[in-house]
Amino acid sequence: MPSPGEVATLARDLGRELAAPQAAALAAYLTVLMQWKDSVNLVSARDWPDALANLVADSWHLADFLGGLGLPGAPRCLDLGAGAGLPGLPLRAFWAPGRYLLVEPRRKRVAFMRTALGRMGLAGTEVRACRAEELPGADLPADLVLSRAFMPWRELLDFVRPMLAPGGVCVVMANQDAPAPADLPPGWGLRARADYPSGAGRRYFWALSSESISM
Numbered sequence: 001m002p003s004p005g006e007v008a009t010l011a012r013d014l015g016r017e018l019a020a021p022q023a024a025a026l027a028a029y030l031t032v033l034m035q036w037k038d039s040v041n042l043v044s045a046r047d048w049p050d051a052l053a054n055l056v057a058d059s060w061h062l063a064d065f066l067g068g069l070g071l072p073g074a075p076r077c078l079d080l081g082a083g084a085g086l087p088g089l090p091l092r093a094f095w096a097p098g099r100y101l102l103v104e105p106r107r108k109r110v111a112f113m114r115t116a117l118g119r120m121g122l123a124g125t126e127v128r129a130c131r132a133e134e135l136p137g138a139d140l141p142a143d144l145v146l147s148r149a150f151m152p153w154r155e156l157l158d159f160v161r162p163m164l165a166p167g168g169v170c171v172v173m174a175n176q177d178a179p180a181p182a183d184l185p186p187g188w189g190l191r192a193r194a195d196y197p198s199g200a201g202r203r204y205f206w207a208l209s210s211e212s213i214s215m
Helices: 004-013 020-040 048-067 107-120 153-163
Strands: 076-080 099-103 125-128 142-148 164-174 188-198 201-210
Touching: 004 020, 004 048, 020 048, 020 107, 048 164, 048 188, 048 201, 107 125, 142 153, 153 164, 153 201
Parallel strands: 076 099, 076 142, 099 125, 142 164
Antiparallel strands: 164 201, 188 201
């Protein structure tokens, strides 16, 4: 299993300098992920370097993207269908403001995330063992909703609209670029987009906000 130093070295090769607490948190996450991945069918990564390069790296790019969205200083965030804790658990090593809720109904994945969360020592981060539509009212509304393959993006926008606070943002992680403004559902606008290299291709972030809930 990786040491913080080994994680920091590979991250540097991938173009990211890690602070010591970040390297320690990622090493803890990757250790638990490798221990659980086959029994819970979490990810298909061969080993921890593969997981770092092709899964965890998304989270530090996402942290940079979120930092430019102008979110509130202490946002309430929902990570829907959190599964293997991606992007949320590694993300919180790089982007830690506010309260971050990983929402997942499957018990084994909930157990994995809670184990990893305990090892990582992340503040302001919790796992909700429920379906997204069953979130208690105390957890809503959200300033940010994140989705990585939770559902098709058009359905997602309808689903999250009532969950978002005024000025709230839905961020979609995708393997294709954001749709043109004319192709968005009525009332939605593209606030920001970004892309970055991943393997032989590129990955994308879209930040979408609804005019009906905008500030």
